[in-house]
Amino acid sequence: MNTRKSSFTSALFVLPYFIMFMTFLVVPLVYGVYISFHEWDLLSSDRPLVGLKNYIALFNPDSYLSSLFFEGLWNTFQFVIYSVPLLVFLGLGLALLVNSLPAKLRGYFRTFYFIPYSISVSVIAIIWLWLLDTNSGLINNYLVKMGFDPIPWLTSMPYAWISIVAATLWWTVGFNMIIFINALNEVPGDLYEASAIDGASAWQNFIHITLPSIRPIMLFVVITSTIASFNIYGQPYLMTGGGPGDSTEVLLMGIVEQAFEQRQLGSASAMAIVMALIMIVVSIIQFKVSNSTKKRGANHAE
Amino acid sequence: MQNKTKTIFLVLLASIVAIIFLAPLFWMFSTSFKSDIEAISGGLNWLPQEFTTENYTYTLLSQGLNVPVLKWMFNSLFAGITGTLIIVFIDAMAAYALARLDVPFKKILLPMFISTLMIPWVITFLPLYMQFSNAGLLDTYAVLIFPYTANAFGVFLLYQFFRSFPKELEEAAHLDGANKWQIFTKVVLPSARPIMWTLGIFSFMTIYNDFLWPLVATSSPEMRTITTGIAIMQQGSFVSSYGKLMALTSIATVPIIIIFLIGQKQLIKGITQTGIK
Structure with a gap:
């Protein structure tokens, strides 16, 4: 009796979070699948069950939905492929740079590179919209002063992608740097001492000690950066409006358009669910690939 | 040399x-x-x-400008602070109970919470919109606060802390006749202050900076947050007024940079603790 009463009061501690968790996470998960099986017009109360029709339309090459989805997916993939390697390697590069500075300066530079991460994507996008303005933006002003032609950064290719990737790097690379700094500091110092006795160069140290030691963190950064890049929305929405043409119209923009401009929540939900599944599959592949190369190079580790 | x-x-x-x-x-x-x-x-x-x-x-x-910028700022700060207080409090209770108390189904609850950290949020934002629409709560403070409180990140972060928290203090308080709630509020919470600051700063930044969700879930000029409001101004009446746009982005940026600079150490601790272990 006493233990039953005790576990009842213990359950009360979990209850408030549990209610939020169920209401705003579990219910939406189930409800989203339910919506995706319906023709769900936001303005109409008649929402007939259509089964897998929304999903079939997604994969029917002739449908509008399919072109919206796959063009968005392709543009999102491009952004992922351009941004993730830079986010990872520049993040690592900044971490190495900060760690090579005299100890009393490290904190300042770490803060300088990390500050943009604290700012909202809408502010970031508008600041870069201004810096990259064709006629009066700071960057073109300098180009013109140096005798170059102004570049239409946001309205032509490949500059639109370059601009979006640059703004994104500036915004979030500091986050990856923080993770790498922590990882570098946890590499056991005696590994370097041992290799110093062997007369190894800094580059050899980096390849044979640093990289294998931070390998799990590297994988973590690759996966989190990939997920973050998949979720891109604010930068193209505000900086290029999806243009030039539809070339930077990313998948999330397509989903929002289908849901709130076309008001078709059923097909938009199907798009969102397939997008999430693709993200999960990509993460699993990255994890598996990394693990299998780890086994092959297992003698490097430790 | x-x-x-x-x-x-x-x-x-x-x-x-x-x-x-x-x-x-x-x-x-x-x-x-x-x-x-x-x-x-x-x-x-x-x-x-x-x-x-x-x-x-x-x-x-200005009276000439028909959008309430100060109200947007208020909305962002109000939603950020209220949401953060709720998150820190309910996450701390849940995490402590899961780490220390005899919660029924504990072995199922914790993995269930943590596994949702891997679910891309894109799945939930359309049905959430529909739920709030059904309840008639779109365009209210509810949409700006409650969806963020379901995130399991805080429970995960605090669970790790409470699990490694020394038991002696709780046992001493128990012998003094304190009940669970008293032990939690008088003994456990005060010692968890640093980690709760970490969660608080994370939560505030997430809510204050969020863009897509408040953009779709609010519609009236009075209910916009500062980050969505400035985006609408950029696409509307301030389209090439960069002096005014930069004033707006500066207003939006200053509070969050101040909070970031104050809380940077806690923030870094949170990133490294949850990311890596």
């Missing part, structure tokens, strides 16, 4: 990189004190030729 040259070179390199990171922010503040005409005329003045505060007075105080 060679080492000294190397250090000077590295500090120089780091400083150039720092300029790249800080210059856009400096340019934003600088533009916000220029007239729209000076801004658009395309100079390279890092400081305004004619220093003016008209962008701030116009965006914050």
Whole structure:
């Protein structure tokens, strides 16, 4: 009796979070699948069950939905492929740079590179919209002063992608740097001492000690950066409006358009669910690939 | 000697990189004190030729401007603070109970919470919109606060802390006749303050900076947050008024940078603790 009463009061501690968790996470998960099986017009109360029709339309090459989805997916993939390697390697590069500075300066530079991460994507996008303005933006002003032609950064290719990737790097690379700094500091110092006795160069140290030691963190950064890049929305929405043409119209923009401009929540939900599944599959592949190369190079580790 | 040259070179390199990171922010503040005409005329003045505060007075105080910028700021701060308080409190209770108390189904609950950290949020935002729509709560503070409280990140972060928290203090309080609630509020919470600050800063930044969700879930000018409001101004009446736009982005940025600088240590602790272990 006493233990039953005790576990009842213990359950009360979990209850408030549990209610939020169920209401705003579990219910939406189930409800989203339910919506995706319906023709769900936001303005109409008649929402007939259509089964897998929304999903079939997604994969029917002739449908509008399919072109919206796959063009968005392709543009999102491009952004992922351009941004993730830079986010990872520049993040690592900044971490190495900060760690090579005299100890009393490290904190300042770490803060300088990390500050943009604290700012909202809408502010970031508008600041870069201004810096990259064709006629009066700071960057073109300098180009013109140096005798170059102004570049239409946001309205032509490949500059639109370059601009979006640059703004994104500036915004979030500091986050990856923080993770790498922590990882570098946890590499056991005696590994370097041992290799110093062997007369190894800094580059050899980096390849044979640093990289294998931070390998799990590297994988973590690759996966989190990939997920973050998949979720891109604010930068193209505000900086290029999806243009030039539809070339930077990313998948999330397509989903929002289908849901709130076309008001078709059923097909938009199907798009969102397939997008999430693709993200999960990509993460699993990255994890598996990394693990299998780890086994092959297992003698490097430790 | 060679080492000294190397250090000077590295500090120089780091400083150039720092300029790249800080210059856009400096340019934003600088533009916000220029007239729209000076801004658009395309100079390279890092400081305004004619220093003016008209962008701030116009965006914050003008009757002519029919959008309530101060209200947006209030909405963002109110949602950020309220949401953060709720998150920190309910997450701390849940995490403590799961780490220490005899909660029924404990072995199922914790993995269930944590596994949702891997679910891409894109799945939930359309049905959440529909739920709030069904309840007639779109365009209210409810949409700006409650969806964020379901995130399992805080439970995960605090669970790790409470699990390694020494049991002796709780046992001593128990022997003194304190009940669970008293032990939690008087003994456990005070010692968890640093980690709760970490969660608090994370939560506040997430809510304050969020963009897509408040953009779709609010619609009236009075219920916009500052981050969505400025985006709407950029696409609307301020489309090329960069002086005024930069005043708006500066207003949105200053509070969050201050909070970031104050809470940076806690933030870094949170990133490294949950990311890696």
